[in-house]
Amino acid sequence: MDYTNLNNVALINIGLLIIRLVIGVTFIGHGSQKLFGWFGGYGPVGFSQWLESLGMGFHGKFWSIAAGLFEFVGGLLFALGFLTGVGAGLIIIVMLDAILIVHRKKGYWIDNGGWEYNFVLMAVVLSVSLIGPGSYVLFNL
Structure with a gap:
């Protein structure tokens, strides 16, 4: 895929926006x-x-x-694309706590109450914070 093509760049930004909104609003x-x-x-x-x-x-x-507070503020920052890394960090801290306190002893798979979903959420928010929030963020509009 040619990422320099303007249509592809727009689709990447829309994809990042969708990820940020779904995960951010869920954590809010x-x-x-x-x-x-x-x-x-x-x-x-x-x-x-x-x-x-x-x-x-x-x-x-x-x-x-x-x-x-970590979930609410982290979700808000992540959804808005403002201080995305901070928002992702707050979300990761809460998910890591959930894994260690609640899900760790139940194994990996979510159908057994395990930590699979928490791990996926951590990977997604970390990835978006490393890639960047995209163009559709609070202060670029």
């Missing part, structure tokens, strides 16, 4: 579940109780707010 939603209880979430109290049940101790409230 997950963060909203944890922070505000929106979209069927349990809010910081319910999520902190769940974290404490996993052995987080009394720090569950802190980590529930931190996870919600």
